Amino acid sequence: MDGTILKEEFLYSQIAERFETQIENNILKTGDKLLSLRALSKEQGISISTAFKAYIELENKGFIEARAKSGYFVRYNPSKIPKPLDKPETETSFENVGVDEILRMVHKTMSQEGVVKLSQAVPSAELIPVAKLSKAMMEAIRKSPTNCTGYEEIQGNLTLRKQVAKHAFGWNGNITENDVVTTQGCMEALVFCLKAVTEAGDTVAIDSPTYFGIFNAMKSLGLKVLEIPTDPETGANLEYLEKAIEKIPVKACLFVTNFANPLGVIMPDHRKKQLVELLAKKQIPLIEDDIYGEMYFGKTRPKTCKSFDKEGLVMLCSSVSKTLAPGYRVGWCIPGKFIDKVISLKLTHSVSSATPTQAAIGLFFETGRYDLHMRKMRKALHTSCLRYIQAISDYFPKETKVSRPQGGYVLWIEMNKKVNGFELFQQALKQNISISPGQIFSTDARFTNYIRISFGTPYNEEIRISIQKLGKLVEGMS
Structure with missing residues (x-):
């Protein structure tokens, strides 16, 4: 990769980050129209190609959307994103390990064909070189x-x-x-x-x-x-x-x-x-x-x-x-x-x-x-993380809370206390969706109203539909 390409990559990422900050801080609000590619190019002293790449990055992350013959508009609404998780209770346990049966059932789904594996915290095939x-x-x-x-x-x-x-x-x-x-x-x-x-x-x-x-x-x-x-x-x-x-x-x-x-x-x-x-x-x-x-x-x-x-x-x-x-x-x-x-x-x-x-x-x-692979992968995972969180905000009940990961693969979701993570796992599996119930993340199955989902698969229509189905199941159990 030559210096010109590196410089261009740095420029469009830098411009995209500035837009992200303005959108997250509600300076640019949902529905606001952005500058045209030509106007952004002229204002920032960059090529139209660089301006286009900045907008594409923002669109991939779900911050903006392109409307036919109208231009680019802000899509992301910070106020709609689920609340962050509460501080944990300090009560803890001191005992031998259990929860084997639930764990065996979850592991079994990880090799099943035709199942959307939101339970699996590994990179999807398309992210591996x-x-x-x-x-x-x-x-x-x-x-x-x-x-x-x-x-x-x-x-x-x-x-x-x-x-x-x-x-x-x-x-x-x-x-x-x-x-x-x-x-x-x-x-x-x-x-x-x-x-x-x-x-x-x-x-x-x-x-x-x-x-x-x-x-x-x-x-x-x-x-x-x-x-x-x-x-x-x-x-x-x-x-x-x-x-x-x-x-x-x-x-x-x-x-x-x-x-x-x-x-x-x-x-x-x-x-x-x-x-x-x-x-x-x-x-x-x-x-x-x-x-x-x-x-x-x-x-x-x-x-x-x-x-x-x-x-x-x-x-x-x-x-x-x-x-x-x-x-x-x-x-x-x-x-x-x-x-x-x-x-x-x-x-x-x-x-x-x-x-x-x-x-x-x-x-x-x-x-x-x-190093080259990791630069691409980190960018892809960050984009997936944002899109998954936005989908959860669209389809899960309003009281849902979700973690704010700064890296890695997974989201930790807190639901209404009436929702049992293991029961949700069983219901989701009937619709060919695999999740990880919260019970398997402690020795005494205490995180009953939590689930973990992985964003290791880039966001696509199948993922959107799966999250929508999960949201309906959660709503029905709340």
Whole structure:
């Protein structure tokens, strides 16, 4: 991509952002007519092509609409958007993991044909650069002396580890390839880290609500869960955690600090630093799930808790499962002072990670294809997020509240207390729509009037109709 194209892309994005701000602040109101392409071109000193691209970006995000022979008009109405989520109640639970039956039913729908999978927090096929990935795989096999048929070294593919270390610069990380251990996806990284610092019967603090896969991991390891309430704007309640660790022998914490699933919340940098310092006083390890860290909608990549780690107590885990290739199962962890233990666990449980996929992803990073892909993906997901929220505001009852994610894949929706998320899941499935009921995001099925939906599929007519059907079901149950 040459400098002229980059400059044009920067210009139209900058102009579109200014319009977005004016619309969101109600300076430009619904129904207001915008300047014609020629007038905008003349006013801003840009080409008509650049002006057109700015309007197309605004139209794709649902902020404006084009009317035949009339021009462009503001469509977005901030006052119609559902209210943000309330602050959580501080009551929490301390018990063994449950909710298995609901979870099995939800998982079953994820492989069913003909179902609109709003439950699945993964990129749709159209967002994955399949041809470029295939090219990277062929290149990796060709460059390998063994055609990628031999075992990788136990710590993982060297090129991939170097690239992970290089990309850590984006979150103020200061690591080398020797600090990285590759894994089969992020979940294996989380399990290795949990096994490195806990034993069966120990208690681990997690944010609540949180991803149901974490509960399964805890259960398989015989661990107890201490759920920490999560604020929809600032993340895990650190004040609550501080009191809890004084009373309960917490052996480790596992938090998603960037775009936590299902809330989509990002913990502010000062809170991340506070969390790291709080746990360091007690020498409690923090396992940080940063799988969504690269999926930010803002201008810069958010920092991690690992950014503030001075004692090696933070064990960062991530993968490309949400950003690039779910089926490749390529992940990694940066386990700090526990690296020898994690490598030993990897040797015991998996010997080594898959050679071809690690080599291909390492090469994909090295050639700059990953960064280019992520720029496009972040833009597409942000657009989808806005369109889904607008559809919810159009079709769900007025009392509905919805999260305000600043990145990631998912929306957390609070409905009337009469609505049962699991019953809604069952009714929606009869209409070939799969959602995730709120019950599966805690150990005791407490989030009964919540659901999670994913905006990983770009907004289209099928999605609009599905959200409309969901809205009617919710209205009927309210």
